[in-house]
Amino acid sequence: MKYNEMIERYIYAVTKNLTPKTRSDVAKELHSIISDMLDERCGDVLPTEHDVRVVLTELGKPAELSEKYNPDGGKYLIGGLYYTKYKLVLKIVLISVAFGMSLAGIITTIMEQNIWYIALAQWFGTVFSGLTFAFAFVTILFSFFYHKGIKIDTQSDSPDDLPPVPNEKTTISRWQPILGIVISVVFVVVFLVAPQIFCVLFTENGEFITVFNLETIRSTWYLIIFFAVLGIIRESVKLIDGRYTRRVMNVSIVTDLLSAALSFWWLTNKKIINPEFVRRMTELFIGEDEAIGRVFANFQYLFLGVIVFALVLDVITAIIKSLKYAENSENGIMHA
Template structure:
């Protein structure tokens, strides 16, 4: 059973330099134990004494900042942690979301894919700058005017249950979800705005439009389910065997239809193939099909093996 003191130490040491963690852990634990012993010697219950000592020491994030000689004064110590949490939360998804939406709109409205990507990146950077500026300004004004935020006081009940061995970071989850979002958007987008046109200037979808009857909606559903899996992985913080099983099922649910459709010449739009003389040659089309199948297989096998290895490593 992890004690409150252990949980408090873990929360504090998370934000201090790794080279000093052993020294700080020994010093802080000894101080806490001495303070608890002093209260217990006066007749106070050990459990309540421990809670009072940790409460007096305060938020472990602030204590860690003092140990690391890190000043919480960009906004001010009163509102700094609230400002930091809100800013990190907003920057983790808002700029990327805006960038993807703007890029898709630009790509749909015109025929310049490179310009659409540039517009998306520029919009994401602008949104990130605007968020940073306005959030910082608002918190600076709140501090200068002594406006109370009415935030709940920190207590030992907010300590995590114990050190979390997180395999899935926020960066990993955000990157995976961003790529999946692009894939989900591309499937319908290529049907209306691809980079290939027929002799009359009309858009030629890359994928066979007949697939919209069953297969493309199915693949879209698999991609959406994979996004939900990424969220579940991040919430769990690590690979578990149920997550490994669901991941393998979704990988196969996407890869098997893609490989089968490609090998049976049903994945690519026949008009798209006819547009290119090189693709019209059977040997070349077979080579493309084999390349797609082999590439898809390798990616799926790598993803499944990687998830199994990480799950075994965590449960070893």
């Protein structure tokens, strides 16, 4: 590995978990100090790889230096490096839950023509329990990541073992996981609180026919929440690592497989689609349009297909990009 590459990797390892505000400044400062230390050691002679290794070792393990730079550092339930990301994810999840529940509440009130103050009281109850659950879940998740992550971070002691700086193709922008969390939380919340939002209005007698079997949806609430939980775990790991690491790949594979299995089981074993909806839709498309009617008769498979397609896409992206990133790091080591 060229010595410049070793320095870049070291600086990246120290700064990757700092807040965006301090990251570039600390990186610049580290560049300047490493350069000063090399000058001190080598004088006018060009530094060798060995010199760089000595200087970086003198500066200390990246994870320890990173802790020192982090004002929140220390031993906590969720410590310094993970705390900023915990706050971000918590904010996103809580806002999404509140938003999704408000949306669901409004829909329910309009559709069921409830008395507004009773609806409001009910809404407060659901929002409160929803937010409490979301808060507890995100906190437990990140405290788990933190205590496990510390071990992973300090494993690479020598400057030679540091992971490479990701290029544009293997970096995960912050917005992607944020959007992922928002979508999965809002979707699940709406689905859970107001599944009647998915319905068809038959104009002849002005009645709403819901697509889903509301009772089944309500009785399988834990499966739906588990679906969101898997999504939040996957996106949080992406947010923490910020690049397609092996960890992101493994977590994506496991959570996506679980989600697919869960959707398969949920959609095929449970009577999730309202039989009334299937009957009415097939009635609607008779004769020439029979094919369309058949699509509605197998509506749960269509639904399953969309979900599985999205999950497969996610797994493939994660695998390809992680392998590319791993290849980068091997190339780096081969240069040495």
